[in-house]
Amino acid sequence: MLERNDLWNLIKFSMEQDLSKITFQTFVEPAKPLQLDKAQMTIEVPTQLHRDYWEKNLAAKFTDIAMQATNEQIRPVMITEEERQQLTRDNDAQATTGNVAGQQPTTATTPTFMRETKLNPKYTFDTFVIGKGNQMAHAAALVVSEEPGTMYNPLFFYGGVGLGKTHLMHAIGNKLLETDPTSNIKYVTSESFTNELINAIQTKKQEAFREEYRNVDLLLVDDIQFFANKEATQEEFFHTFNALYEDDKQIVLTSDRLPNEIPQLQDRLVSRFKWGLSVDITPPDLETRIAILRNKADLEGIEIPDDTLSYIAGQIDSNVRELEGALARVQAYSRLNNSPITTSLVADALKSLHLSSKLSEVSIPVIQEKVAKYFHVSMADLKGKKRNKQIVIPRQIAMYLSRELTESSLPRIGNEFGGKDHTTVIHAHDKITKALKTDPELQKAVGDLTGQLKS
């Protein structure tokens, strides 16, 4: 089945073709997909009026388009913003009053779309394609799933977006569950850890919160870069970490950067995160991208010739999530048009489904060229190693703009600047972001350049 956002984009795209501009803008644009289950998509709309309109006029259309795209019967369930807020309040009240002391609120009282993310059964070792950029991460994950809490604790994956960190993390959990279905596994994003903690503090359920976290066999925490600057969260996590570690329970963490590059992360956490093994995942090369697409196409029963797969893999080189999104869009496009997948259909699909905007986005070389010209420095210096101020500032600005205006991963940007490490890019971005708050000259330069690049 398509992912929620892919299906939603497709439905929007199709409705945009069918409905008048004003109807589309009034009723479809403000709608937000909250959750996709097997047979239904929960969609939030601003008011009761929107809800009525959807139920009378758009629900059947929705189901038709979803059927064509996925071959499954999916109905839209409309919920207004107010109803969602009420559900959240009810849920909070339930947490405060409705539970026996010490017990966590049960998921049965939680609206489905707000339930905490569980392990995704599709993210397994079987569905993970091994390539140069993820080989070591994959091997470490496998070891940890076979012998949790012994060899690499914590296991720390870092790297750019959409490169498989979450997938590997879930694969460890899924494998462990397969070996021992009674094992207690908890997966959270760092943001849900923080939210759960705040909730526990507000509802005076801190003990229950601790109990829950300190009794797991495997704790998976995704995207811990969002612990940055969160003192109370870090404090609580420090104790959770210690309790689990002392008990030989496995901890797996992911982040877009190394622990010591996360701003305002307490030193004691940084040092603990380094106790085990840190492995980076880098973007897949062309061969791996083709293999990932082939694997995905086979799993989903999509018929697609090899040269067409190579074409997609050649077009999309940013990350695996985009690659998968492109394949889903191509598949949906082929179903809607009732024609087989060929390279020319793919070219059309990517173009008409607005992916072309990604493909024609500002590129790093163009940014470099404009910045070099603006500051009268050579391209070689911009990409080189000279450390004098006249070169370093334009270089940092160019890196900053590459991060802001393109979808490129940090390692990729580093590569385009003469093979620099991704930490240099993070540093440049942070520095320029900070300086932009106070430095009018810099504000002007960045403003001018952005204007040039976007026009």
Ligand SMILES: Nc1ncnc2c1ncn2[C@@H]1O[C@H](COP(=O)(O)OP(=O)(O)OP(=O)(O)O)[C@@H](O)[C@H]1O
């Ligand atoms: N090597 C791979 N083989 C098969 N699928 C992959 C591979 N790498 C990534 N994917 C798929 O790409 C998508 C994005 O991967 P994932 O969510 O794990 O990325 P991530 O690194 O955690 O990104 P983020 O930092 O945005 O959370 C997922 O659907 C995942 O299954």
